[in-house]
Amino acid sequence: PAAMGDGFGAGLGLALASSTFIGGSFVLKKKGLLRLCGRARAGQGGHAYLREWLWWAGLLCMGVGEAANFAAYAFAPATLVTPLGALSVLVSAVLSSTFLNEQLNIHGKIGCILSVLGSTVMVIHAPQAEEVSSLESMAEKLKDPGFIVFAVCVLVSSLLLIFVAGPRYGQSNVLVYVLVCSAIGSLSVSCVKGLGIALKELVSGKPVLKEPLGWVLLVCLVICISIQINYLNKALDIFNTSVVTPVYYVLFTTAVMMCSTILFKEWQHMVLDNIIGSISGFLTVVSGIFLLHAFRDVPFTPNLLPLFLQPGRADPHPPWSSARRHQSCQHEPLLPSADKGSLSAEEEE
16 A cells, blocks of 8 residues: 555656646746747748757657656556646636736636636546557557548648648648647557667567558658647647647647547447546637637626726615615605796796
8 A cells, every 4th residue: 555655646746747847838838939030930931949048948848758658657547647637727817827927817717727627527427448459459450441431531621720720720720730730639649659668668678660650650650740840830839828728738639539449449348427528628728719719819807897896996875875865765766956936037038
């Protein structure tokens, strides 16, 4: 029991550290992109950010966070580690308001919270995946027709977003570039899963280096990560970090769950409470995304609050005086005094 407690504490600490590093990496990358004054920005297809040390610091933080997240799964259950990844959204929002002077109104904050809660509910109620313990079983699952159709749809939709929707709507709609990152990211997670299995077999002494599947997965992972970094930088350069981070988290989590469902057949043995939880989580995510986008440019000032909630302003007529006010109104003249005088003069004439 003591060893299990130590492992649980280590997994919890690694998961929290992962969320902190990943959330801070978005802010560091954005800070580096903002320093590109007069140079080709990532939003216009430039790569001058590669010469900014802040951007590289953000990339390093993201790498450390992903490594800590990977290590956390070795100590703590996935039902704990995966929902804690949502904390990176809150870390990024707080740091953005502190170091980037980005304003997030009350609607955006509620949208972020709803998105995180909805994603957490979806993860908690997700079923367990089928066990994949070797590259041979992984190869069999990659040959499944359902996964092949999913991969083709991801690639075709990503090409349409890059070459058709990107030039038209990429500068005004945050979903274009973030959808590219999320769709390609679902494939990269599958590659990471396969490489993890290969690494485990390599440690056990199996001749994994002679297997072509491991090298194919490594090449695919490098390509997917390169595309994700490129288009995530474009999204961060154009839009606020407090908007990009929660949207990316929600869409990426949804895409990964869809890919895992098709690849590892997770939904075959779902019970009713998990179905209800998944649907409720999805609807919560949709509500959060709507609040985040529909009202992100609407200023929310104290003047929009009800009168009794506005600071420094009180109701000049408290409720207890309403009866007296109505009573006094019954004895007030219907016409002003000047009008009454003129009316009496007309009556005399």
